[in-house]
Amino acid sequence: MSDYNFAYLDEQTKRMIRRAILKGIAIPGYQVPFASREMPMPYGWGTGGVQVSAACLTPDDSFKVIDQGADDTTNAVSIRKFFEHTAGVATTEHTVDATVIQTRHRIPEEPLTEDQILVYQVPIPEPLRFLEPRETETRKMHALEEYGLMHVKLYEDIARHGNIATAYAYPVKVEDRYVMDPSPIPKFDNPKLEMAAIQLFGAGREQRIYAIPPYTKVVSLDFEDHPFDPSKADHPCDLCGAEHTYLDEVIIDDEGGRMFVCSDTDYCSKRQADGHRGRLSPIEEAAE
Amino acid sequence: MDIQSLSGGFENAPVQSAHAFRTALNVLSRPGTIMELRGANAPAPVSEAAATLLLTLCDPETPLYLADTHDTKEVRDWIAFHIGAPLVGRAHAHFALGTWEALSPINTFPIGTPEYPDRSTTLIAELDELNEHGASLTGPGIKDRAHLGLPEIDAFQMNACLFPLGLDFYFTAGTRVAALPRSTKVEAD
Numbered sequence: 001m002s003d004y005n006f007a008y009l010d011e012q013t014k015r016m017i018r019r020a021i022l023k024g025i026a027i028p029g030y031q032v033p034f035a036s037r038e039m040p041m042p043y044g045w046g047t048g049g050v051q052v053s054a055a056c057l058t059p060d061d062s063f064k065v066i067d068q069g070a071d072d073t074t075n076a077v078s079i080r081k082f083f084e085h086t087a088g089v090a091t092t093e094h095t096v097d098a099t100v101i102q103t104r105h106r107i108p109e110e111p112l113t114e115d116q117i118l119v120y121q122v123p124i125p126e127p128l129r130f131l132e133p134r135e136t137e138t139r140k141m142h143a144l145e146e147y148g149l150m151h152v153k154l155y156e157d158i159a160r161h162g163n164i165a166t167a168y169a170y171p172v173k174v175e176d177r178y179v180m181d182p183s184p185i186p187k188f189d190n191p192k193l194e195m196a197a198i199q200l201f202g203a204g205r206e207q208r209i210y211a212i213p214p215y216t217k218v219v220s221l222d223f224e225d226h227p228f229d230p231s232k233a234d235h236p237c238d239l240c241g242a243e244h245t246y247l248d249e250v251i252i253d254d255e256g257g258r259m260f261v262c263s264d265t266d267y268c269s270k271r272q273a274d275g276h277r278g279r280l281s282p283i284e285e286a287a288e
Numbered sequence: 289m290d291i292q293s294l295s296g297g298f299e300n301a302p303v304q305s306a307h308a309f310r311t312a313l314n315v316l317s318r319p320g321t322i323m324e325l326r327g328a329n330a331p332a333p334v335s336e337a338a339a340t341l342l343l344t345l346c347d348p349e350t351p352l353y354l355a356d357t358h359d360t361k362e363v364r365d366w367i368a369f370h371i372g373a374p375l376v377g378r379a380h381a382h383f384a385l386g387t388w389e390a391l392s393p394i395n396t397f398p399i400g401t402p403e404y405p406d407r408s409t410t411l412i413a414e415l416d417e418l419n420e421h422g423a424s425l426t427g428p429g430i431k432d433r434a435h436l437g438l439p440e441i442d443a444f445q446m447n448a449c450l451f452p453l454g455l456d457f458y459f460t461a462g463t464r465v466a467a468l469p470r471s472t473k474v475e476a477d
């Protein structure tokens with residue numbers, strides 16, 4: 001084991017990342033700088049999330065990777081294989097069996113438990129970046145809780161569109177202190193940010209780690225006259241009939257036919273296995 | 289350097305430190321939770337839990353302060369051999385180790401800056417015992433309310449008032465560990 005780095009990274013690098021994770025837990029929503037390492041995969045493939053997972057995984061873990069809700073995309077499969085090879089960790093596609101879940105753009109539908117860690121891949125960790133490109137300035141704004149501009153931007157959205165148009169990476173305030181980017185999850189997922197599991201966020205290119213401990217107060221920014229609306233689609237899943245999940249629109253033929261299915265593929269198949277049916281479920285032969 | 293200083297490290301560092309980190313993460317994420325933490329043995333009076341924390345989190349990049357109770361030649365040698373953390377005064381410490389009495393007054397440690405609240409000291413306070421009775425805890429990581437026997441109340445209340453600045457604490461006793469981040473609100477029960 002001595003000439004082999006468990007989970008790819010050397011011990012000193014993992015210690016540095018682990019210290020950043022602990023600071024993130026102690027200061028919920030605050031972006032902790034860390035010295036991101038080159039990983040054998042391009043940025044945009046979640047190198048921040050991969051480094052956080054590498055620092056967290058033990059050989060006893062059961063690891064799941066989801067990309068937009070699916071376990072079988074190229075990105076998800078590569079990351080899963082990476083940790084199978086470098087950490088010898090068991091992998092799973094079942095949310096309930098996973099102890100560490102790395103995700104891009106979704107929170108699983110199945111409520112997570114105290115025994116789980118959810119690791120997010122984050123492209124742009126700074127929620128104020130589109131207002132202010134300079135890091136020194138955004139850092140000052142966080143230090144002084146200067147979030148007025150953020151509210152102005154959201155209110156301009158309402159003036160222009162009649163509602164807040166931001167559908168992904170909808171900003172939240174953590175424990176009444178830091179405004180935080182929840183990564184590009186749909187705002188449908190925002191209410192789930194208050195959960196029993198530990199949530200860790202890793203941004204590789206931008207070299208930031210932040211965290212939400214279990215049961216931490218997470219509020220989506222809104223206004224009294226325009227309360228936050230997670231905006232649920234107004235149809236059920238065409239495969240499992242769920243009326244409470246986030247749906248993807250899928251084109252099914254050349255005539256423009258389309259269907260709506262749960263973006264969380266594991267959740268949808270589990271419901272189908274449990275006997276739930278949707279509008280386009282295959283017709284089953286009647287049991288004799 | 290005697291034999292005691294050369295022994296007591298991890299036999300399988302990558303795996304043992306991964307498990308130890310998960311414990312450190314779990315107790316800090318759930319203030320009041322007490323867990324077992326084993327694997328490293330440093331010379332007395334360093335507890336097994338504290339030695340395992342040091343080995344998991346500290347290295348040449350993390351200046352360490354040893355309070356009087358733990359500042360012995362044997363402990364220094366052990367740290368030099370296994371960890372390599374430079375030993376420094378309170379004002380420069382990323383980590384600090386000692387009994388609660390020896391670490392006090394805690395307002396002598398860095399609490400971070402408004403722009404970098406993470407540039408603060410993490411204290412490892414050795415206690416005689418750890419139990420889930422005592423001070424009442426609320427805040428991030430705690431569903432309703434948790435309880436933890438703390439050596440005092442005032443210091444932690446004042447620390448929480450500094451949030452998002454402030455100190456974070458690990459409490460160790462034998463092979464047991466608990467933690468208290470700066471975000472926890474503490475009340476006498």
Ligand SMILES: [Zn+2]
Nearest residue numbers: 237240262268
């Ligand atoms: Zn479905």
